[in-house]
Amino acid sequence: MENRLSRYIWKHTSRQQIWILFVVALSMIPYFLSFDLPKQIVNGPIQGKGFETDGATQLFMHLEFSLPLIGNVVLFPGLELNRVQTLFALSMVFLLLVIVNGLFKLYINTYKGRLGERLLRRIRFELVDRILRFPPGQFKRVKGAEIASMIKDEVEPLGGFTGDAFVQPALLGGQALTALIFIFMQHFWLGMIAALIVVVQAVIIPRMRKRLLVLGRERQLTARELSGRVSEIVDGISTIHAFDTSNFERADISARLGHIFKIRYDLYQWKFLVKFINNFLAQVTPFLFYCIGGYLALNGRLDVGQLVAVINAYKDLPGPLKDLIDWDQTRQDVQVKYVQVVEQFQVDRLLDPKLQAVAADNDQALKSPLAAVNLSLVDDSGAKLLERVSLQITPGEHVAVLGGEALAEAVARMIWPESGKVVAGGDDLWDLPESVTGRKISYAAAEVYMFHGTLGDNLLYGLKHAPLTPAVYDEQGENHHRWEINEARLAGNPDYDINSDWIDYSTAGAEGPDHLFASVRTVLDAVLLSKDILDLALRSTFDPSENPDLAARIVEMRHALREELDTEGLNSLIVTFEPDSYNREATVGENLLFGTTTGMTLKGRAIGQNRYFRSVMQQTGLGPRLFQMGYEIAENAVELFADLPPDHPFFQQLTFMTPEDIPEYQLLLQKLRGKSFEEVTDNERYKIIKLSFAYIEPRHRFGLLNDDLMAEIVRARKIFHDNLPKDMEDEIERYDNSRYMASASVMDNVLFGRISHKHADGSERIRTIARTLLNTLGLYDQVLALGLNYHVGAGGRRLTGVQRQKVGLARSLIRHSDYYIFNRPLPGLDHRIQDQIVRNVLELTRHNKNNPAVVWVLSNPALTTLFDRVVVFERGTLTADGKPDLISNKDEAKQLVPS
């Protein structure tokens, strides 16, 4: 990238800059015409110049040129107009000029704006493109948030400046020069005075601004560091909590903000001082005119008329001059910003763009064997990780590696060799395009980065190399797409369509989108992730209107589950929601509303304010009874928990109150003692009745529900649903045995009831039955696919560490590659499961038609027996290479692996 912003701008926008200069020059014509016109209107028709006699007329718009050789050319003979007609005609011309000027301004501003935005887009893209081409070591030095703030914030003002970069100085300089020449024409020496002051301004002000620039640079760097620190706090929040260092972080942030404040305040002080001097110099010129010019005039050495003319002419100088100086300030400011940013992106050994060229086909083969030739690797501190290692991996081999993490990283091109190289059949890996190395070699390590998106997106991430199947657009979309492509090209961006289907199905061993899931499932089964994903799916919700078939099948499964439980004599495990009876395993609230609330009006506090709900309570007389019930619950809870400390584990059992609520309810109970329902306030009623809503008799066992009350609640439920007003229909989704409930999880939809509290391991038993039922009904795949829609959160944090590691392994296994490099991918798992997964994965790759080689850096040496060949490294040198029985002594092997 160019070192100077102006050069960068000129390089990418020179044609547009020239065009806009031309347009600006053109716009000057109507602009100056409109200056002269008011005088003509006032002098002519209004004051009557040229219309001295009644009925006098003047020629309007008489256009005549006298050209050499040709003589007089009359373009337009003109119209004879009287005084009033001339007034209207001239006013119309004035209006026309106003409109033309406005349109010019509109065009110029829009054009400049578009120019700036395109350049901003170009520079941002170029920066991100550079990040994608940084050599691997670079990422150990940079902070993501700092880079992000550079690309997002620091280059932003560059766009605004682009449009003005060349037009503004030309325009303003021209104006200032005109004014200065005009002064010179009036009086030479006074002109010299004005010119002198301009020179002083032009010399002093930029000098004073040097310090502003230094401060500006500091401001930029400190602000960048601040964003880096903020993101560190976010990333390291658990460490901060764990070590109680939050106040250390506070102090650090406060110190930084103080520093930033100081810089900014300094900046303000200087800025306004410079402004003051600038203004002063601008104002001092008229002072000199008045003082010296006046003195000369008094002495009779200067004509008074000339002096007035000079002072008048001077009016037009400070405006453009001030703007010009401001422009210069902006220029220097953005230049500094530009340099600051570009410096960070000027990195040695940037990858050649050719290596990353998009390639739609997988034709180019990776030659075999994959080999390390005299490979030496060092870490950042200079310590040797690997010393002159030569090694060959042939296709189809299963190689276990002990102690060779660095080798795996070098093959995955994560560290650059210090000397020697990694080659594929003679080609250096670093010279091969990524479309070969990044597809034929799959790498997985314990550290799995997951992108923001669904689990499915992350699993298929390794298949998205090129826009393979173009997206199909309707007419409107097609137009928009064409516009997008055009615009991308104008800003030097690539025009790959993000809406295309990027998934390379053939690499996943699938014929098309419909066959992909089968491949994915095989891999998920191999890494033992299916059960986790199924559980995620069962806990998730989906919109039945998008997948009506699955919704219907789940309702079917609901009935099948019931039958299954009946035949096994386990029907008491679930208490189903029945419209005509009270569900003892559900809360009073659930029984009353008999549905899941979807809106806000029936949730929490709002339900007490809801007019319809209140009217139902009034009508059924349930209010006082629930109040009584809540009162007794409060009494019981206070009695049980009053003298326990708030952090006592027993509070876990108290589902309807928090430890902090206990003293509050204690006071409330004293206050309400002996009062009837009518006597208490709304808020107190809410607090008490709220308790009754969470009550489950078999769980809490206070003996507060009798048959009569249960019947009352069921009656109220009916009244509530029968008369539900139209506008509240969307607020609650009624339990309906024949329908899928969109707001409830898949599992809740399958159960359609509550698991009974009295059975030991009830929920685990139900889960097992449900899982087998999914298989027998052929729903397993569909529900599992639902789990792939689970959102993994920032960096995959919504998954557990072990799940993330399994996803990392699955993600690389989904791609059919020639070489799989696994660098201790599963350290978080216990040995039994590791063993199982290693077996599964090796078995899976054997069925792969590519006949891939697997290089597995193991953390558990006992697993070496599963491989064809074992390679052992000790302190960076190759110490053993051969059949697994080579490592017969397990203890010896164990010592080789740092645990």
Added chain:
Amino acid sequence: MLLKDEVQTLKQVSLFAGVPPAKLKLLAFTSDRMSYSAGEVLFRQGDLGDAAYVILSGKADILVDSPNGQIKITELETNSIVGEIAILCDVSRTATVMASSPMEVLRIGKDHFLKLLVDFPEITIEIMRVLADRLSHTTSELTEARSRERQH
């Protein structure tokens, strides 16, 4: 059966005889109420002990694995507690308990039980008393058995 009935049952259990009713109510509230039908197993020999069980109604058999299959050692009656040893000294279950009739039990989780001991020394003392009592029983039985052996 309600909380207050459970408290009545707990009072009958010798271990809790000296504990104030209010605390027993808290213990009952924080414990899970479970039902078992005849033939269902409360816990198996060799499992890790994570809870003690108070039998509110019904009966259970205590079974021990032997080379000749399971042998029934004794029967548990209503108002008795079972499984408290395993949660006190972190050993695995020494016997299997199986319901011999429909049962209602109160399942006291390990953490809750231990917390109770910390909070209420009177329960701890009572437990020590019961354990010492059992130990002396066992000792005297052992002495008896040994002397019988010698006579043979």
